[in-house]
Amino acid sequence: MAALDTVLARIDANRDAALDRLFRLVSIPSVSTDQAYAADCVRAAEFLAAELNAIGFEASTRPTRGHPMVVAHGKGARPDVPHLLFYGHYDVQPADPLALWETPPFEPRLVEAGAGTQIVGRGVSDDKGQLMTFIEAARAFKEAGELPCRVTILLEGEEESGSPSLPDFLAENKKELSADLALVCDTSMWDRDTPAVTTMLRGLVLEEAVIRGADRDLHSGMFGSAAVNPIHVLAKIIAGLHDEAGKVTLPGFYDGVAELPEEVAEQWRGLGFDGEGFLRAVGLSVPAGERGRSVLEMLWSRPACDVNGISGGYQGEGSKTVLPAEARAKFSFRLVGQQDPQKVAESFRAYARAALPADCGIEFISHGASPALALSFNSESLSRASRALQAEWGVAPVLAGCGGSIPIVGRFKSDLKMDTLMVGFALDDDRIHSPNEKYELSSFQKGARSWARILSALAA
Ligand code: BES
Numbered sequence: 001m002a003a004l005d006t007v008l009a010r011i012d013a014n015r016d017a018a019l020d021r022l023f024r025l026v027s028i029p030s031v032s033t034d035q036a037y038a039a040d041c042v043r044a045a046e047f048l049a050a051e052l053n054a055i056g057f058e059a060s061t062r063p064t065r066g067h068p069m070v071v072a073h074g075k076g077a078r079p080d081v082p083h084l085l086f087y088g089h090y091d092v093q094p095a096d097p098l099a100l101w102e103t104p105p106f107e108p109r110l111v112e113a114g115a116g117t118q119i120v121g122r123g124v125s126d127d128k129g130q131l132m133t134f135i136e137a138a139r140a141f142k143e144a145g146e147l148p149c150r151v152t153i154l155l156e157g158e159e160e161s162g163s164p165s166l167p168d169f170l171a172e173n174k175k176e177l178s179a180d181l182a183l184v185c186d187t188s189m190w191d192r193d194t195p196a197v198t199t200m201l202r203g204l205v206l207e208e209a210v211i212r213g214a215d216r217d218l219h220s221g222m223f224g225s226a227a228v229n230p231i232h233v234l235a236k237i238i239a240g241l242h243d244e245a246g247k248v249t250l251p252g253f254y255d256g257v258a259e260l261p262e263e264v265a266e267q268w269r270g271l272g273f274d275g276e277g278f279l280r281a282v283g284l285s286v287p288a289g290e291r292g293r294s295v296l297e298m299l300w301s302r303p304a305c306d307v308n309g310i311s312g313g314y315q316g317e318g319s320k321t322v323l324p325a326e327a328r329a330k331f332s333f334r335l336v337g338q339q340d341p342q343k344v345a346e347s348f349r350a351y352a353r354a355a356l357p358a359d360c361g362i363e364f365i366s367h368g369a370s371p372a373l374a375l376s377f378n379s380e381s382l383s384r385a386s387r388a389l390q391a392e393w394g395v396a397p398v399l400a401g402c403g404g405s406i407p408i409v410g411r412f413k414s415d416l417k418m419d420t421l422m423v424g425f426a427l428d429d430d431r432i433h434s435p436n437e438k439y440e441l442s443s444f445q446k447g448a449r450s451w452a453r454i455l456s457a458l459a460a
Protein backbone atom coordinates (compact mmCIF):
# COMPACT_ATOMS: atom_id res chain seq x y z
CA MET A 1 0.00 0.00 0.00
CA ALA A 2 1.24 3.49 -0.84
CA ALA A 3 2.56 5.50 2.08
CA LEU A 4 0.11 8.21 3.11
CA ASP A 5 2.75 10.92 2.74
CA THR A 6 3.31 9.95 -0.88
CA VAL A 7 -0.45 10.09 -1.52
CA LEU A 8 -0.77 13.52 0.11
CA ALA A 9 2.16 14.77 -1.94
CA ARG A 10 0.45 13.51 -5.13
CA ILE A 11 -2.72 15.42 -4.21
CA ASP A 12 -0.70 18.60 -3.75
CA ALA A 13 1.19 18.08 -7.01
CA ASN A 14 -2.09 17.42 -8.87
CA ARG A 15 -3.79 20.60 -7.67
CA ASP A 16 -3.94 22.53 -10.92
CA ALA A 17 -4.93 19.52 -13.00
CA ALA A 18 -7.59 18.68 -10.39
CA LEU A 19 -9.00 22.18 -10.66
CA ASP A 20 -9.11 21.82 -14.41
CA ARG A 21 -11.09 18.58 -14.06
CA LEU A 22 -13.49 20.23 -11.64
CA PHE A 23 -13.96 23.17 -14.01
CA ARG A 24 -14.82 20.79 -16.83
CA LEU A 25 -17.44 19.09 -14.66
CA VAL A 26 -18.94 22.38 -13.44
CA SER A 27 -19.18 23.58 -17.05
CA ILE A 28 -21.79 20.90 -17.73
CA PRO A 29 -25.21 22.29 -16.70
CA SER A 30 -26.55 19.08 -15.16
CA VAL A 31 -29.73 20.52 -13.68
CA SER A 32 -31.82 17.52 -12.74
CA THR A 33 -35.25 19.05 -12.21
CA ASP A 34 -35.46 20.55 -15.69
CA GLN A 35 -35.88 18.13 -18.61
CA ALA A 36 -34.24 20.67 -20.90
CA TYR A 37 -30.93 19.64 -19.29
CA ALA A 38 -31.42 15.87 -19.51
CA ALA A 39 -28.68 15.51 -22.15
CA ASP A 40 -26.31 17.51 -19.94
CA CYS A 41 -26.98 15.14 -17.06
CA VAL A 42 -25.95 12.28 -19.35
CA ARG A 43 -22.82 14.23 -20.31
CA ALA A 44 -21.88 14.81 -16.68
CA ALA A 45 -22.36 11.10 -15.91
CA GLU A 46 -20.24 10.12 -18.91
CA PHE A 47 -17.53 12.60 -17.96
CA LEU A 48 -17.31 11.11 -14.47
CA ALA A 49 -17.33 7.52 -15.70
CA ALA A 50 -14.50 8.38 -18.11
CA GLU A 51 -12.50 10.08 -15.35
CA LEU A 52 -12.92 7.05 -13.11
CA ASN A 53 -11.98 4.63 -15.88
CA ALA A 54 -8.91 6.72 -16.57
CA ILE A 55 -7.66 6.19 -13.03
CA GLY A 56 -8.21 2.46 -13.09
CA PHE A 57 -11.75 2.05 -11.79
CA GLU A 58 -14.15 -0.17 -13.66
CA ALA A 59 -16.75 2.48 -14.26
CA SER A 60 -19.93 2.74 -16.29
CA THR A 61 -23.05 4.83 -16.54
CA ARG A 62 -26.28 3.00 -15.87
CA PRO A 63 -29.58 4.09 -17.33
CA THR A 64 -32.56 4.64 -15.05
CA ARG A 65 -36.03 6.00 -15.71
CA GLY A 66 -34.51 9.37 -14.85
CA HIS A 67 -30.90 10.50 -15.15
CA PRO A 68 -28.15 7.87 -15.27
CA MET A 69 -26.18 6.56 -12.33
CA VAL A 70 -22.41 6.23 -12.38
CA VAL A 71 -21.07 3.09 -10.73
CA ALA A 72 -17.36 2.41 -10.39
CA HIS A 73 -15.39 -0.37 -8.75
CA GLY A 74 -11.85 -0.01 -7.50
CA LYS A 75 -9.85 -2.92 -6.16
CA GLY A 76 -8.16 -2.54 -2.81
CA ALA A 77 -4.71 -3.50 -1.60
CA ARG A 78 -6.05 -5.89 1.02
CA PRO A 79 -9.09 -8.14 1.24
CA ASP A 80 -9.37 -8.03 5.05
CA VAL A 81 -10.26 -4.35 5.41
CA PRO A 82 -13.65 -2.66 5.02
CA HIS A 83 -15.18 -2.28 1.57
CA LEU A 84 -16.37 1.31 1.17
CA LEU A 85 -19.21 2.75 -0.89
CA PHE A 86 -18.79 6.43 -1.73
CA TYR A 87 -21.98 8.29 -2.66
CA GLY A 88 -22.27 11.72 -4.26
CA HIS A 89 -24.45 13.54 -6.77
CA TYR A 90 -23.50 15.19 -10.04
CA ASP A 91 -26.80 17.01 -10.51
CA VAL A 92 -27.21 20.62 -9.49
CA GLN A 93 -30.02 23.00 -8.63
CA PRO A 94 -31.34 25.35 -11.32
CA ALA A 95 -29.12 28.42 -11.67
CA ASP A 96 -31.89 31.00 -11.65
CA PRO A 97 -32.32 33.86 -10.93
CA LEU A 98 -29.68 34.22 -13.63
CA ALA A 99 -29.57 38.01 -13.43
CA LEU A 100 -28.06 37.80 -9.95
CA TRP A 101 -24.96 35.88 -11.06
CA GLU A 102 -21.89 38.07 -11.43
CA THR A 103 -20.59 35.74 -14.14
CA PRO A 104 -22.37 32.89 -15.96
CA PRO A 105 -23.14 29.98 -13.58
CA PHE A 106 -21.67 27.29 -15.82
CA GLU A 107 -18.45 29.13 -16.60
CA PRO A 108 -16.47 28.40 -13.44
CA ARG A 109 -13.73 30.76 -12.39
CA LEU A 110 -11.41 31.52 -9.48
CA VAL A 111 -12.04 34.58 -7.37
CA GLU A 112 -9.65 36.03 -4.81
CA ALA A 113 -11.70 36.76 -1.70
CA GLY A 114 -10.51 38.12 1.63
CA ALA A 115 -10.17 34.77 3.35
CA GLY A 116 -8.77 32.83 0.39
CA THR A 117 -9.39 31.72 -3.17
CA GLN A 118 -12.90 30.68 -4.15
CA ILE A 119 -14.13 28.59 -7.04
CA VAL A 120 -17.41 30.04 -8.32
CA GLY A 121 -20.07 28.22 -10.34
CA ARG A 122 -23.36 26.38 -9.97
CA GLY A 123 -22.85 23.05 -8.21
CA VAL A 124 -19.23 23.73 -7.35
CA SER A 125 -19.96 23.18 -3.65
CA ASP A 126 -23.15 21.13 -3.96
CA ASP A 127 -21.93 18.60 -4.87
CA LYS A 128 -19.39 18.59 -7.72
CA GLY A 129 -16.42 20.02 -5.84
CA GLN A 130 -17.21 17.81 -2.88
CA LEU A 131 -17.48 14.57 -4.85
CA MET A 132 -14.29 15.46 -6.71
CA THR A 133 -12.41 15.68 -3.39
CA PHE A 134 -12.99 11.97 -3.03
CA ILE A 135 -12.14 11.14 -6.63
CA GLU A 136 -8.92 13.17 -6.38
CA ALA A 137 -7.97 11.25 -3.24
CA ALA A 138 -8.65 7.98 -5.04
CA ARG A 139 -6.60 9.17 -8.02
CA ALA A 140 -3.64 9.97 -5.78
CA PHE A 141 -3.74 6.50 -4.21
CA LYS A 142 -3.85 4.93 -7.67
CA GLU A 143 -0.95 7.05 -8.89
CA ALA A 144 1.09 6.20 -5.81
CA GLY A 145 0.25 2.50 -5.92
CA GLU A 146 -3.24 1.25 -5.19
CA LEU A 147 -6.31 2.01 -3.13
CA PRO A 148 -5.92 1.00 0.52
CA CYS A 149 -9.23 -0.84 0.44
CA ARG A 150 -11.90 -1.83 -2.01
CA VAL A 151 -13.94 1.21 -3.04
CA THR A 152 -17.21 1.37 -4.92
CA ILE A 153 -18.37 4.75 -6.13
CA LEU A 154 -22.03 5.56 -6.74
CA LEU A 155 -22.88 8.95 -8.23
CA GLU A 156 -26.44 9.89 -8.99
CA GLY A 157 -27.99 12.66 -11.03
CA GLU A 158 -31.26 13.17 -9.19
CA GLU A 159 -30.42 14.08 -5.60
CA GLU A 160 -31.63 17.63 -6.04
CA SER A 161 -34.97 16.30 -7.18
CA GLY A 162 -35.43 13.83 -4.34
CA SER A 163 -33.56 10.77 -5.72
CA PRO A 164 -36.64 9.20 -7.35
CA SER A 165 -34.72 6.46 -9.20
CA LEU A 166 -32.23 5.53 -6.52
CA PRO A 167 -34.31 3.34 -4.17
CA ASP A 168 -35.14 0.95 -7.04
CA PHE A 169 -31.56 1.09 -8.30
CA LEU A 170 -30.27 0.13 -4.84
CA ALA A 171 -32.76 -2.74 -4.67
CA GLU A 172 -31.93 -4.01 -8.16
CA ASN A 173 -28.17 -3.81 -7.56
CA LYS A 174 -28.09 -4.69 -3.91
CA LYS A 175 -25.23 -7.14 -4.13
CA GLU A 176 -23.07 -4.88 -6.24
CA LEU A 177 -23.61 -1.80 -4.09
CA SER A 178 -23.53 -3.30 -0.61
CA ALA A 179 -20.35 -2.49 1.27
CA ASP A 180 -19.26 -2.31 4.89
CA LEU A 181 -19.62 1.42 5.20
CA ALA A 182 -21.04 4.24 3.08
CA LEU A 183 -19.17 7.54 2.77
CA VAL A 184 -20.93 10.73 1.78
CA CYS A 185 -19.33 14.08 0.95
CA ASP A 186 -22.32 16.43 0.65
CA THR A 187 -22.33 18.30 3.97
CA SER A 188 -20.57 21.25 5.60
CA MET A 189 -17.66 22.01 7.87
CA TRP A 190 -18.36 23.64 11.22
CA ASP A 191 -16.44 26.75 10.13
CA ARG A 192 -13.59 27.42 7.73
CA ASP A 193 -10.99 26.05 10.16
CA THR A 194 -12.96 23.28 11.82
CA PRO A 195 -14.05 20.10 10.08
CA ALA A 196 -17.28 18.31 10.93
CA VAL A 197 -18.70 14.83 10.86
CA THR A 198 -22.43 15.15 10.30
CA THR A 199 -24.48 12.69 12.32
CA MET A 200 -28.01 13.91 11.62
CA LEU A 201 -29.98 14.91 8.56
CA ARG A 202 -33.46 16.32 8.44
CA GLY A 203 -36.10 14.45 6.47
CA LEU A 204 -38.11 16.16 3.79
CA VAL A 205 -41.67 16.14 2.48
CA LEU A 206 -42.24 18.11 -0.71
CA GLU A 207 -45.83 18.90 -1.64
CA GLU A 208 -47.26 21.09 -4.34
CA ALA A 209 -50.86 22.30 -4.08
CA VAL A 210 -52.98 23.68 -6.91
CA ILE A 211 -56.21 25.42 -5.95
CA ARG A 212 -58.80 26.00 -8.64
CA GLY A 213 -61.92 28.15 -8.55
CA ALA A 214 -63.84 29.38 -11.60
CA ASP A 215 -63.35 27.53 -14.87
CA ARG A 216 -61.48 30.52 -16.38
CA ASP A 217 -59.69 33.73 -15.43
CA LEU A 218 -62.30 36.46 -14.82
CA HIS A 219 -62.52 40.25 -15.00
CA SER A 220 -61.99 41.37 -11.42
CA GLY A 221 -64.51 44.18 -11.77
CA MET A 222 -67.22 42.05 -13.29
CA PHE A 223 -66.69 39.16 -10.89
CA GLY A 224 -64.67 40.56 -7.94
CA SER A 225 -66.12 39.55 -4.54
CA ALA A 226 -68.87 37.50 -6.20
CA ALA A 227 -66.41 34.88 -7.37
CA VAL A 228 -64.06 32.97 -5.07
CA ASN A 229 -60.37 33.96 -5.46
CA PRO A 230 -58.02 30.95 -5.29
CA ILE A 231 -55.10 33.17 -4.31
CA HIS A 232 -56.97 34.33 -1.21
CA VAL A 233 -57.78 30.74 -0.35
CA LEU A 234 -54.15 29.72 -0.77
CA ALA A 235 -52.95 32.68 1.31
CA LYS A 236 -55.27 31.69 4.14
CA ILE A 237 -54.06 28.10 4.02
CA ILE A 238 -50.45 29.25 4.17
CA ALA A 239 -51.14 31.72 6.97
CA GLY A 240 -52.79 29.01 9.05
CA LEU A 241 -49.79 26.69 8.96
CA HIS A 242 -48.01 28.45 11.83
CA ASP A 243 -49.29 29.84 15.10
CA GLU A 244 -48.15 33.02 16.84
CA ALA A 245 -45.33 31.19 18.57
CA GLY A 246 -43.94 29.87 15.30
CA LYS A 247 -45.20 26.32 15.80
CA VAL A 248 -46.67 24.35 12.94
CA THR A 249 -50.39 23.87 13.50
CA LEU A 250 -50.97 20.66 11.50
CA PRO A 251 -52.57 17.99 13.70
CA GLY A 252 -50.02 15.36 14.70
CA PHE A 253 -47.14 17.27 13.11
CA TYR A 254 -44.94 17.01 16.22
CA ASP A 255 -45.58 13.29 16.72
CA GLY A 256 -42.13 11.71 16.83
CA VAL A 257 -40.31 14.97 17.61
CA ALA A 258 -38.39 14.45 20.85
CA GLU A 259 -36.43 16.85 23.00
CA LEU A 260 -32.68 16.45 22.57
CA PRO A 261 -30.94 14.06 24.97
CA GLU A 262 -29.26 16.25 27.60
CA GLU A 263 -25.74 15.19 26.61
CA VAL A 264 -26.34 16.23 23.00
CA ALA A 265 -27.94 19.51 24.06
CA GLU A 266 -24.92 20.19 26.23
CA GLN A 267 -22.49 19.35 23.44
CA TRP A 268 -24.33 21.72 21.11
CA ARG A 269 -24.31 24.52 23.68
CA GLY A 270 -20.57 23.94 24.00
CA LEU A 271 -20.15 24.69 20.29
CA GLY A 272 -20.89 28.35 20.98
CA PHE A 273 -22.85 28.74 17.74
CA ASP A 274 -23.39 32.41 16.93
CA GLY A 275 -27.04 32.41 15.84
CA GLU A 276 -27.13 36.18 15.52
CA GLY A 277 -24.02 36.23 13.33
CA PHE A 278 -25.43 33.40 11.23
CA LEU A 279 -28.52 35.49 10.48
CA ARG A 280 -26.57 38.74 10.14
CA ALA A 281 -24.49 37.17 7.37
CA VAL A 282 -27.64 36.99 5.20
CA GLY A 283 -29.08 40.34 6.18
CA LEU A 284 -31.39 39.18 8.98
CA SER A 285 -31.56 39.84 12.69
CA VAL A 286 -34.42 37.98 14.37
CA PRO A 287 -34.89 34.17 14.36
CA ALA A 288 -38.25 33.48 12.72
CA GLY A 289 -38.88 29.96 14.02
CA GLU A 290 -40.40 28.48 17.17
CA ARG A 291 -40.22 30.86 20.07
CA GLY A 292 -37.90 29.74 22.87
CA ARG A 293 -35.61 27.68 20.62
CA SER A 294 -32.03 28.53 19.71
CA VAL A 295 -31.14 29.05 16.05
CA LEU A 296 -29.09 25.84 16.09
CA GLU A 297 -32.09 23.90 17.39
CA MET A 298 -34.29 25.45 14.73
CA LEU A 299 -31.86 24.22 12.08
CA TRP A 300 -30.79 20.84 13.42
CA SER A 301 -33.36 19.37 15.79
CA ARG A 302 -36.71 21.02 15.12
CA PRO A 303 -38.96 20.47 12.11
CA ALA A 304 -39.85 23.26 9.72
CA CYS A 305 -42.59 24.09 7.27
CA ASP A 306 -41.92 26.51 4.43
CA VAL A 307 -43.41 27.71 1.19
CA ASN A 308 -40.73 27.50 -1.50
CA GLY A 309 -42.66 29.08 -4.32
CA ILE A 310 -46.04 30.58 -5.03
CA SER A 311 -47.77 31.56 -8.23
CA GLY A 312 -51.11 32.55 -9.67
CA GLY A 313 -52.72 35.42 -11.49
CA TYR A 314 -50.93 38.08 -13.47
CA GLN A 315 -47.15 38.23 -13.01
CA GLY A 316 -46.24 40.45 -15.95
CA GLU A 317 -45.35 44.11 -16.08
CA GLY A 318 -47.88 46.73 -15.04
CA SER A 319 -51.29 45.66 -13.81
CA LYS A 320 -54.07 43.47 -15.05
CA THR A 321 -57.47 43.38 -13.40
CA VAL A 322 -57.88 39.66 -13.35
CA LEU A 323 -59.40 37.22 -10.92
CA PRO A 324 -57.32 34.09 -11.41
CA ALA A 325 -58.81 30.68 -11.92
CA GLU A 326 -55.93 29.00 -10.14
CA ALA A 327 -53.21 29.48 -7.53
CA ARG A 328 -50.37 27.17 -6.64
CA ALA A 329 -47.63 26.82 -4.09
CA LYS A 330 -44.75 24.48 -3.34
CA PHE A 331 -44.31 23.43 0.27
CA SER A 332 -41.41 21.81 2.06
CA PHE A 333 -41.56 20.15 5.46
CA ARG A 334 -38.20 19.43 7.10
CA LEU A 335 -38.56 16.52 9.48
CA VAL A 336 -36.64 15.40 12.54
CA GLY A 337 -36.62 12.41 14.88
CA GLN A 338 -39.31 9.86 14.15
CA GLN A 339 -41.72 12.10 12.25
CA ASP A 340 -43.50 10.00 9.65
CA PRO A 341 -43.25 11.59 6.16
CA GLN A 342 -46.49 9.96 4.98
CA LYS A 343 -48.44 11.15 8.00
CA VAL A 344 -47.11 14.68 7.63
CA ALA A 345 -48.15 14.75 3.97
CA GLU A 346 -51.60 13.38 4.84
CA SER A 347 -52.09 15.83 7.67
CA PHE A 348 -51.17 18.72 5.38
CA ARG A 349 -53.54 17.54 2.68
CA ALA A 350 -56.40 17.02 5.13
CA TYR A 351 -55.86 20.49 6.60
CA ALA A 352 -55.78 22.17 3.19
CA ARG A 353 -58.87 20.30 1.98
CA ALA A 354 -60.79 21.24 5.09
CA ALA A 355 -59.91 24.90 4.54
CA LEU A 356 -61.47 25.05 1.07
CA PRO A 357 -64.59 27.16 0.61
CA ALA A 358 -67.42 26.23 -1.74
CA ASP A 359 -66.55 26.03 -5.44
CA CYS A 360 -62.83 25.44 -4.84
CA GLY A 361 -60.97 22.29 -5.68
CA ILE A 362 -57.45 21.31 -4.76
CA GLU A 363 -54.94 19.00 -6.36
CA PHE A 364 -51.80 17.77 -4.63
CA ILE A 365 -48.58 16.70 -6.30
CA SER A 366 -45.95 14.92 -4.24
CA HIS A 367 -42.33 15.68 -5.08
CA GLY A 368 -40.88 13.19 -2.64
CA ALA A 369 -40.74 12.22 1.00
CA SER A 370 -37.90 10.95 3.15
CA PRO A 371 -37.54 10.51 6.92
CA ALA A 372 -34.96 12.17 9.17
CA LEU A 373 -31.76 10.34 9.95
CA ALA A 374 -29.65 10.06 13.07
CA LEU A 375 -26.35 8.15 12.98
CA SER A 376 -24.45 6.75 15.92
CA PHE A 377 -22.18 9.14 17.81
CA ASN A 378 -19.67 6.49 18.74
CA SER A 379 -18.61 4.01 16.14
CA GLU A 380 -15.16 2.76 15.28
CA SER A 381 -15.30 4.36 11.83
CA LEU A 382 -16.32 7.71 13.31
CA SER A 383 -13.37 7.68 15.74
CA ARG A 384 -10.96 6.78 12.95
CA ALA A 385 -12.35 9.48 10.67
CA SER A 386 -12.19 12.01 13.52
CA ARG A 387 -8.52 11.31 14.13
CA ALA A 388 -7.80 11.55 10.41
CA LEU A 389 -9.60 14.90 10.15
CA GLN A 390 -7.77 16.20 13.19
CA ALA A 391 -4.46 15.28 11.57
CA GLU A 392 -5.35 17.34 8.48
CA TRP A 393 -7.02 20.35 10.09
CA GLY A 394 -5.22 20.50 13.42
CA VAL A 395 -8.48 20.46 15.36
CA ALA A 396 -10.94 17.70 16.15
CA PRO A 397 -14.11 17.68 14.05
CA VAL A 398 -17.41 18.87 15.47
CA LEU A 399 -20.16 16.26 15.61
CA ALA A 400 -22.74 18.25 13.72
CA GLY A 401 -26.39 18.12 12.82
CA CYS A 402 -27.61 19.40 9.50
CA GLY A 403 -30.64 21.38 8.44
CA GLY A 404 -30.57 19.97 4.92
CA SER A 405 -31.56 16.59 3.59
CA ILE A 406 -29.88 13.89 1.53
CA PRO A 407 -32.88 11.71 0.81
CA ILE A 408 -31.11 8.42 0.05
CA VAL A 409 -28.85 8.13 3.09
CA GLY A 410 -31.55 6.49 5.26
CA ARG A 411 -31.85 3.72 2.66
CA PHE A 412 -28.21 2.77 3.01
CA LYS A 413 -29.10 1.48 6.47
CA SER A 414 -32.65 0.23 5.89
CA ASP A 415 -32.08 -1.42 2.50
CA LEU A 416 -28.34 -2.17 2.31
CA LYS A 417 -27.63 -2.56 6.07
CA MET A 418 -24.69 -0.15 5.92
CA ASP A 419 -23.73 2.58 8.35
CA THR A 420 -22.83 5.93 6.83
CA LEU A 421 -20.06 8.39 7.55
CA MET A 422 -20.84 11.93 6.37
CA VAL A 423 -17.90 14.28 6.02
CA GLY A 424 -18.08 17.40 3.87
CA PHE A 425 -16.07 20.54 3.34
CA ALA A 426 -18.72 23.05 2.31
CA LEU A 427 -19.07 26.28 4.29
CA ASP A 428 -22.26 27.96 5.45
CA ASP A 429 -21.51 30.90 3.16
CA ASP A 430 -21.05 28.77 0.00
CA ARG A 431 -24.41 30.05 -1.33
CA ILE A 432 -25.53 26.56 -2.30
CA HIS A 433 -28.82 26.70 -4.26
CA SER A 434 -28.27 30.50 -4.58
CA PRO A 435 -26.63 32.75 -7.17
CA ASN A 436 -22.81 32.91 -7.14
CA GLU A 437 -22.35 29.52 -5.46
CA LYS A 438 -18.72 29.00 -4.47
CA TYR A 439 -16.41 26.40 -2.96
CA GLU A 440 -13.24 27.36 -1.18
CA LEU A 441 -10.06 26.25 -2.89
CA SER A 442 -8.91 25.19 0.59
CA SER A 443 -12.01 22.98 0.94
CA PHE A 444 -11.22 21.37 -2.39
CA GLN A 445 -7.56 20.84 -1.61
CA LYS A 446 -7.72 19.91 2.06
CA GLY A 447 -10.91 17.96 1.39
CA ALA A 448 -9.03 15.62 -0.95
CA ARG A 449 -6.21 15.33 1.60
CA SER A 450 -8.79 14.59 4.30
CA TRP A 451 -10.28 11.73 2.30
CA ALA A 452 -6.83 10.29 1.71
CA ARG A 453 -6.26 10.29 5.46
CA ILE A 454 -9.72 8.88 6.19
CA LEU A 455 -9.34 6.05 3.65
CA SER A 456 -5.98 5.21 5.05
CA ALA A 457 -7.34 5.26 8.63
CA LEU A 458 -10.36 3.11 7.77
CA ALA A 459 -8.12 0.57 6.03
CA ALA A 460 -5.50 0.43 8.78
N1 BES B 1 -25.93 19.07 -0.06
C1 BES B 1 -27.30 19.30 0.23
C2 BES B 1 -27.66 18.97 1.67
C3 BES B 1 -27.06 19.94 2.65
C4 BES B 1 -27.61 21.21 2.73
C5 BES B 1 -26.01 19.62 3.43
C6 BES B 1 -27.07 22.14 3.60
C7 BES B 1 -25.45 20.54 4.30
C8 BES B 1 -25.98 21.81 4.39
C9 BES B 1 -28.15 18.48 -0.70
O1 BES B 1 -27.64 18.36 -1.98
C10 BES B 1 -29.47 19.16 -0.85
O2 BES B 1 -29.54 20.33 -1.10
N2 BES B 1 -30.52 18.41 -0.69
C11 BES B 1 -31.83 18.90 -0.93
C12 BES B 1 -32.69 17.70 -1.15
C13 BES B 1 -34.01 17.97 -1.81
C14 BES B 1 -33.93 18.84 -3.01
C15 BES B 1 -34.72 16.68 -2.11
C16 BES B 1 -32.30 19.74 0.23
O3 BES B 1 -31.92 19.53 1.39
O4 BES B 1 -33.08 20.68 -0.03
Ligand code: ZN
Pocket residue numbers: 089126127159186
Ligand atom coordinates in the same frame (compact mmCIF):
# COMPACT_ATOMS: atom_id res chain seq x y z
ZN1 ZN C 1 -25.86 18.14 -2.31
